[in-house]
Amino acid sequence: MLQELAIDLAEGRTTARALAEQCLAHIASPSGEGKRTFVHVDPDLVLATADHMDRLRKAGAAPPFAGIPVSVKDLFDIAGQPTRAGSRVLEDAPAAVMDATVIARLRAAGFLLIGRSTMTEFAFSGLGINEYAGTPRNPFDRAVGRIPGGSSSGAAVSVSDGMAYVGLGTDTGGSCRIPAALCGIVGYKPTARRIPKDGVLPLSTTLDSVGPLAKSVADCVIVDAILAGEAPVVPAPAMVRGLRLGIPRQIVLDGLDDLVTKAFEAAVETLRAAGAVITEIDIPTFADLAAINALGGFSAAEALAYHRPWIAERSELYDPRVLVRILRGHEQEAADYIDLVKARGAAIARFNETIAGLDGLIMPTTPMIAPAIDALADDASYTRTNMLMLRNPSIVNFYDGCAISLPCHAPGTAPVGLMLVGPALSDKRLFSIALAVEDTLA
Helix, strand or coil, X not given: CHHHHHHHHHCCXXXXXXXXXXXXXXXXXXXXXXXXXXXXXXXXXXXXHHHHHHHHHHCCCCCCCCCCEEEEECCECCECCECXXXXXXXXXXXXXXXXXXXXXXXXXXXXXXXXXXXXXXXXXXXXXXCCCCCCCCXXXXXXXXXXXXXXXXXXXXXXXXXCCCEEEEECCCCCCHHHHHHHCCEEEECCHHHCXXXXXXXXXXXXXXXXXXXXXXXXXXXXXXXXXXXXXXXXXXXXXXXXXXXXXXXXXXXXXXXHHHXXXXXXXXXXXXXXXXXXXXXXXHHHHHHHHCCCCHHHHXXXXXXXXXXXXXXXXXXXXXXXXXXXXXXXXCHHHHHHHHHHHHHHHHHHHHHCCCCCEEEEECCCCCCCEHHXXXXXXXXXXXXXXXXXXXXXXXXCCCEEEEXXXXXXXXXXXXXXXXXXXXCHHXXXXXXXXXXXXXX
């Protein structure tokens, strides 16, 4: 879509103003999710910026994607705006003095920042529930009110509902891929080191990554390249025939609900019919992850180190469900953290050796479809469901890989995500595979 929009803009079939007005109308619609999807929108600034983009284009000076609206998760510094990370704790946060590097790169490419999207408080949950900033309802079965997935909840709904063409998110344990899977769009988690994280409020400095959510793989390719400071070139799709994909036997297929099982099996059979070689494989280190992360893993320890001053001053302002996860950092001593670092390094090496003969892994993004928001009102249900949602995608962050979630459900049914996984720095190859898989499943 981004390539087509850029052509339409260049050839005068649409304008930045028209795109902005359309997105703003969806945001403002009283029957829509705009109020729960965005924590900040400045329509006057958006329209003024769109008009500026149109003038630049008439003068032949516009960058290629000038005027295409993108939503920004409330975790990124935007000059002149406070970064509150979906929390009352930062209600009085000062305005950022400069853009995060990724924001500066999006601006340089011409993207129009439509607004700051809502998120799980401090990005510490895979469900997308935020009673303070808002919980946008999933586009599927909206009358029931299902979770959007998190933590990049607003990013996903902004795209699914036409309030932006791209959502900028972060992914520490699935926070781009989970909401993409549950909302029926595409979400990408890059090799973390490829994308700069300065000006991004951290959850886990070890596991955090920055990625896009969009309606197609090609759109994710373009935005990912821009975020990485690379040329936004969409590669040729890989050949499906002969692709070697592995389904891990450990963990990732446990406890799937019937709808996820049906959609995943149908996708696998479609790819096999197209010539892909898909086999179940053993990845023994997956079974060790629970023990390795038994003391809260990197996220708890690193979040606690970052949040300690705020917890000491205003712990009562935290969402209790988030605070309890941060406080798990107290379970680790320095020696435990050092052991964790060593264990991860060894696990990554074994993982890369195990999958060396494959083009990638394939698995369900999440083991269940989006549950109703009301079904997670009690802490036990919330905690259990959160751990399930994070289970499969968080594996990739731990192993320093890259991964993409694609829709694989039948039209009109609950969204289900299919996740393709590659080792670190195999992003370009993974995109080629994802383009081919997307086309085959379509």
